[in-house]
Amino acid sequence: MDIKSGHSSPVMTDSPQISNSRLTVRQSRLPPYSSATAVSQNNNLLLTVPRKKTGIIDDVKANAWLDAMIASSPTPAIVNKDNISSSDATTDMTYREWTVKYPSALTTFEKIMSVAKGKRIALFLDYDGTLSPIVEEPDAAYMSSDMRTAVQNVAKYFPTAIISGRSRDKVYEFVGLSELYYAGSHGMDIMSPAGESLNHKHLSRTVSINEQGKDVNLFQTASEFLPMIDKVFCSLVESTKDIKGVKVEDNRFCISVHYRNVEEKNWTLVAQCVDDVIRTYPKLRLTYGRKVLEICPVIDWDKGKAVTFLLESLGLNNCEDVLPIYVGDDRTDEDAFKVLRDGPNHGYGVLVSAMPKVSNAFYSLRDPSEVMEFLKALVTWKRSLG
Ligand SMILES: O=P(O)(O)OC[C@H]1O[C@H](O[C@H]2O[C@H](CO)[C@@H](O)[C@H](O)[C@H]2O)[C@H](O)[C@@H](O)[C@@H]1O
Numbered sequence: 001m002d003i004k005s006g007h008s009s010p011v012m013t014d015s016p017q018i019s020n021s022r023l024t025v026r027q028s029r030l031p032p033y034s035s036a037t038a039v040s041q042n043n044n045l046l047l048t049v050p051r052k053k054t055g056i057i058d059d060v061k062a063n064a065w066l067d068a069m070i071a072s073s074p075t076p077a078i079v080n081k082d083n084i085s086s087s088d089a090t091t092d093m094t095y096r097e098w099t100v101k102y103p104s105a106l107t108t109f110e111k112i113m114s115v116a117k118g119k120r121i122a123l124f125l126d127y128d129g130t131l132s133p134i135v136e137e138p139d140a141a142y143m144s145s146d147m148r149t150a151v152q153n154v155a156k157y158f159p160t161a162i163i164s165g166r167s168r169d170k171v172y173e174f175v176g177l178s179e180l181y182y183a184g185s186h187g188m189d190i191m192s193p194a195g196e197s198l199n200h201k202h203l204s205r206t207v208s209i210n211e212q213g214k215d216v217n218l219f220q221t222a223s224e225f226l227p228m229i230d231k232v233f234c235s236l237v238e239s240t241k242d243i244k245g246v247k248v249e250d251n252r253f254c255i256s257v258h259y260r261n262v263e264e265k266n267w268t269l270v271a272q273c274v275d276d277v278i279r280t281y282p283k284l285r286l287t288y289g290r291k292v293l294e295i296c297p298v299i300d301w302d303k304g305k306a307v308t309f310l311l312e313s314l315g316l317n318n319c320e321d322v323l324p325i326y327v328g329d330d331r332t333d334e335d336a337f338k339v340l341r342d343g344p345n346h347g348y349g350v351l352v353s354a355m356p357k358v359s360n361a362f363y364s365l366r367d368p369s370e371v372m373e374f375l376k377a378l379v380t381w382k383r384s385l386g
Contacts, residue, residue: 069259069267072288098356098364105350105363105374112348112363113381119323121378122316122347123154124307124336125371126328127164127171130352133368134290138249138258143174147368150375155179157382161310163187163303165294165332167252178212185222185253186296186332187306192217200313219309222253225283225297229253232277232284232295239273246270253297260291289330303328304335304343311345318344327371329353337361350374 105112125131131151132141143151154160161181164171168184168191175182178194192198194214198205205217233250236257240246245261259270274293278284285298311317311324324347326336337349337360349361352371365371 068288072291094356102351102361102364105365106370109377116323119321121158122322122324123158123160124163124326126333127162129329130327130371131368136261138247147372150372152177153379154375159314163306165251181310183306185251187303188222188253188301190219190306198313221301222297222299232281235277239277243269255295257293302335303332304339307336307339323347334360
């Protein structure tokens, strides 16, 4: 993330290396790419990306990688209310100034609901950092039972989907509510609630059986990449095995290489290992999230496309009386915020962040506990309508 200069308050931008996470790779932050183009076609999802020239990370590029990796998940200062220091006070003031542009969805709740009145709300929720707090160990990112109840209640009133970078199975295991829609692998693996049929005019579905023996519909936009992803996963596990703290996570259609628990002096090594492996795979792209490098197929699909797909499948697209709301905390959620801000399905993105950030969202919430308050407020509001 860049700290924008010339601002009285430092605001992090989320565009260090990828101005559009699907299309344009900025030279300054990613390994060297030439103007040669790789093309992938899958279910008519055509995408072009600039390709790597040599794949070699030189010193300059390594530094750029490092900047991006260091900045990818700042730890917000913990403010002790009884003993507030001047830098804490500045941080707090900066945050309050930022909320003028991205108002809190809690303090402006009445305003949001005045827009929602007479409309059907469709709710989209990211998982990590939104429903569960960010923790050191990715496999331990549990959701609290209070949060689960809040999600369960809200889903009684509004169609609700979980949209995550994780594999669909993993995020389902964490959330454990069969009445929701799930989109894993950054939206590339979509599942309907148990027993509910989902149709889309362009994408074909497969029918599967869930663990309760009920039918679920699956829409998988990157199936042809599975053998490649499996191979790359094994290569990444092997190539990073001697770097202490690295965790390579199989997200089915995508791979996450976590460096949160790697000593900072070894972060360029992590980047180098990843680059060494994926340089020979022009159909894969690399981006990053919160202390994680993400490897995904080059297809024109992301969380924003998944939101549009779900709205279309549910017959909720282009409807004046529908208000989609998407709550998320990470770079990949920006694609969904943008779709709701600029697309035909006008709605609100809500960014979960304790730090000022430039975003395509309209509103903000500080952390998962505020997300839970927001979900409860939605339920209370809906019930009050009778
Ligand atoms: O789209 P999301 O649901 O937000 O998933 C994005 C990635 O989240 C997970 O990693 C992040 O959370 C971990 C647990 O708090 C944390 O340890 C890690 O540093 C974060 O990057 C998940 O493990 C990834 O696979 C997801 O892609």
